[in-house]
Amino acid sequence: MASLLAAIALALPVGTVGGVDASLRDVPVLILFAVFALVSLLRFCRSVDPWGDGLVMVIGAVGLLSALRTLEMAGAGYWCFVASDWLFAWLFVERLSALRPLHPAVRNAQSLIVPLIFGVWILILWELVTRGSNVPTVLLPPPSMIGERFMASLPILWVDFQQTFLKAVLIGYALGSGSALVVAIAIDRSPFLQRGLLPVGNLVSALPMIGVAPIMVMWFGFDxxxxxxxxxxMTFFPMLVNAIAGLGQSSVMERDLMRTYAAGYWQTLWKLRLPAAAPFIFNALKINSTLALIGAIVAEFFGTPIVGMGFRISTEVGRMNVDMVWAEIAVAALAGSAFFGIVALIERAVTFWHPSVRQ
Structure with missing residues (x-):
């Protein structure tokens, strides 16, 4: 299908230049892409090597991006080339994912490269569609425009990152997750608290953050x-529920064995029950790593100093500086993904014995 679309694109106008239909001679890289696409059709049934598809994908992406510099308006041929290159990218990622390397280092590299390639191609497709369709930048700016604003606004983005992530997110994350773990141990220790305190935790989890944020601003100030x-x-309840469930994972036989060794409650908790609960605790930590960032950004919409991701987003939207809004969104996405990844790496190091980590 990908090769067929490339062949069809050869017979269609690729776009217009100066009000006149442009020919493929104006974008010679697309001719090379079509040739490679047709060659790949001949080798498709005989080979499952993904690198040929990857080469065709790269040539197509380069050709289409170069075409955007020449064309005033994209034509039917351009969109056929875009669809063809998208299918080649899909096939490349699918075949690359199907490889089963024997060396662990290669497997780890593969697990990083595959989503990276797919993510980069999503950005390329975003660029091709927005610029090829002449989408107004107020509605959706292309990634190149967002990247330019990102690089030009690094000092502002860094100050916002410090205010929102390094202060509000990390401190709130540590306090919320830590206090919930302590409360979970207290609930596990006392049946009375299990009947009385856990319903209160359920009530707190149901509080709307949009309503709570202004109250917190009145209580604790604008900073x-x-x-x-x-x-x-936001981070209290996920940790509370997961920690309580994890503390109940050790079997009665295991706890009886600890008692035969004259282990008290705290020894049993430290040696048996907390290790058994570790997968549940890290699951809550990973959930909270994203919830914390969302909560801090939303809270900044309801009163903040003149710094912060949420403040910047709300202010720049009012000024119609959508590229700056997307730059802040990119910072938040990168910070949240990195935070989640760090927690996941710590989980693999701590819970290496768990079947889900050994697989």
Whole structure:
């Protein structure tokens, strides 16, 4: 199908230049892409090597991006080339994922390269569609425009990152997750608290953050402590529920064995029950790593100093500086993904014995 679309594109106008239909001679790289696409059709049934598809994908992406510099308006041939290159990218990622390398280092590299290639191609497709369709930048700016604003605004983005992530998110995340773990141990220790305190935790989890954020601002002021308080509320319940479930994972036989060794409650908790609960605790930590960032950004919409991701997003939207809004979104996405990845790496190091990690 990908090769067929490339062949069809050869017979269609690729776009217009100066109001006149442009020919493929104006974009010679697309001719090379079509030739490679047709060659790949001949080898498709005989080979499952993904690198040929990857080469065709790269040539197509380069050709289409170069075409955007020449064309005033994309034509039917351009969109056929885009669809063809998308299919080649899909096939390349699918075949690359199907490889089963024997060396662990190669497998780890593969697990990183495959999503990286797919993510880069999504950005390329975004660029091709927005610029090829002449989408107004107020509605959706192309990634190149967002990247330019990102590089030009690094000092501002860094200050916002410090205010939102390094202060509100990390401190609120630590306080919320840590206090929930302590409360979970207390609930596990006392049946009375299990009947009385757990329903209160359920009630707190149902509080709407949009309603809680202004109250936290009135209580703790306009600076980062009020945002950290919102993060504490958002991260408390996921950790509480997961920790209680994890503390109940050790069997009665295992606890009886600890008692035969004259182990007290705290020894049993430290040596048996917390290790058994570790997968549940890390599951909550991974959930909270994204919830904390969302809560801090939303809280900044309801009163903050003149710094912060949420403040910048709300302000720049009012000024119609959508590229700056997307630059802040990119910072938030990168920070959240990195935070989640760090927690996942710590989980693999701590719970190496768990079947889900050994697979």
């Amino acid at each position: 980062w402590p009020s945002k950290a308080a919102v993060v504490v509320i």
